[in-house]
Amino acid sequence: MKGPVRMRDVAAAAGVDPSVVSRVLRDDKRLSIRPETRQRVLDAIEQMGYRPNAAARTLKTARSMAIGMVVTDIANAAYTEIAHGADARAGQLGYVLLLANGTIEDRLPILHGRVDGLLYGIATSDSPLPSRPLQGMPCLLVNRRAPELGTSIAVDDQTGAALATRHLIELGHRRIAAIVGAATADTTRRRIAGFTDAMREAGLDVSPDQLVETTYDEEGGYAAAVQLLERDERPTAILATIARPAYGALAACNTRGIVVPDEISLVTFDDPPITRYLHPPLTAVKRPLREMGSRAVELLLELVDGKPVDDLVLENCELIIRSSTAPPPA
Amino acid sequence: MKGPVRMRDVAAAAGVDPSVVSRVLRDDKRLSIRPETRQRVLDAIEQMGYRPNAAARTLKTARSMAIGMVVTDIANAAYTEIAHGADARAGQLGYVLLLANGTIEDRLPILHGRVDGLLYGIATSDSPLPSRPLQGMPCLLVNRRAPELGTSIAVDDQTGAALATRHLIELGHRRIAAIVGAATADTTRRRIAGFTDAMREAGLDVSPDQLVETTYDEEGGYAAAVQLLERDERPTAILATIARPAYGALAACNTRGIVVPDEISLVTFDDPPITRYLHPPLTAVKRPLREMGSRAVELLLELVDGKPVDDLVLENCELIIRSSTAPPPA
């Protein structure tokens, strides 16, 4: 036997026309077929191990039943979490989710004709944006808002950051610092806004030096924390608004023998399993990332159907209190 | 303008035949064309934002120029690392890597006709195996060996585990325990073999109770470590042969106030960034995961070309010594 089994081979084996096989396969309502004939077809399919060719079907129907997700860093836990949610929902709706690494600009040409729509994340708002907006491919920006780029889905980072900040204030902290991402990212702006809101609510001022910028890795958070810890008036609490820098910040405290939470409190963003196995387990703002993935798929498919879709912001950030936060030292 | 731009639209705009556009696009050597005509074509493509339809091209050429990678857990850091390496290499070779979540059995039908070949990982060797072996789709098993499943690529876990064990022995440890994965996984067998080899080399016996089985998450490692720590003759060193359980084991020590490495040494497998930001930073067996991804792509493409391919085992595991290992307490 040479080459893959085609529909016509199955048809020949079952003694019917290829179109009949097609309709059996697709469960065509308008097909009336004798049970025995249908069974012959099904048997032939099974026995020959026939698999429909997706390319041919896609070409014919102009629908691939696949959606793509492009992320710049496939190792980023937040995005794999989103992808998880997206994958599950896509499956329920009869679609496959295909994940590709890279920028949407790079991947768009390659994905064109392979997927019906695209979910994409961008690292910071100053990363290169799709210039010619996405050429007829329905696209949804995930985890970030950017009106100029079209529809997006994001979580309410502002409320999330405020939640954490209020928790620290309620514990009695006054000197609170925040470790934040690139100033150009809108997530950074929103998290800073949440932090500032909560501080102001409590009658506390936020001066620029309470905000320390970090890169998106552990190293950046470590450096940022060191800078804070070396100050004359060391903060009694740190809100690390990004996960990996939060781990770096924790390491900085541990390395210098500054006991968390006795001497300083620490809050992180996001809640992968490792969070509760750190030393100490970290209090965290848990963003609804899976839900973001599943809602993203729903919105994208509306877009694919040509329906108008509004930006969506998920409100339900949650604060998970663990042992990295406590009242400030006396 | 309705619908996507097709090749014939470009051709019409440039005043040439579609086949000319095709050949310009593919850089056909045998095409002789006046520079000005080529430029007209290129301009039309650019100006109309034309993107070739992958489905049509795939159907015609019977090559999708995509390879798939199916992993059961997209959040597993080892697989995202492998995917990273695979993606980079695929890109160099003119392919896209598409990542899908699930088992190969589930995904194979859906991917058929979308990709030219498939990389896949399986969780443990007792997870359901593809019964009808993959129906003409070139497949390569990644990160595990399983002769009955066809060609595979893996790392030399045995040497890796031996490397770590010898390090502990050289530090003076004698009572060493290992936390290991499911007995059915061949990686588990190989790591146990490496551990045992190194112990025997040093004239040390390995009794079954020095091997504690864990699930593949932090919780399992935590539980396994607790069990070890509560023994009358507590081990002075633990080789945790899986990353997430290793973090759990560390947490167990930290929680109970058992100081690593002063009171007990700990070695982990794999070396994601977090490893050196834990408390203390962990000594680790670093497997060449990226390389595994890139070599996997190379092998798979040989398979796609119908060439025979032997199983490959990468030898170059590396021991990264950090501060979680030290001589045993006196």
Next chain:
DNA sequence: CTGTTAGCGCTTTCAA
């Protein structure tokens, strides 16, 4: 130097 032509494997309308 450029156009014609015949499909790739499948779906779907229409006819028998």
Next chain:
DNA sequence: TTGAAAGCGCTAACAG
């Protein structure tokens, strides 16, 4: 209850 036929958008061999 089933078959015939056209064509999705593209490529590649061959003609001109």
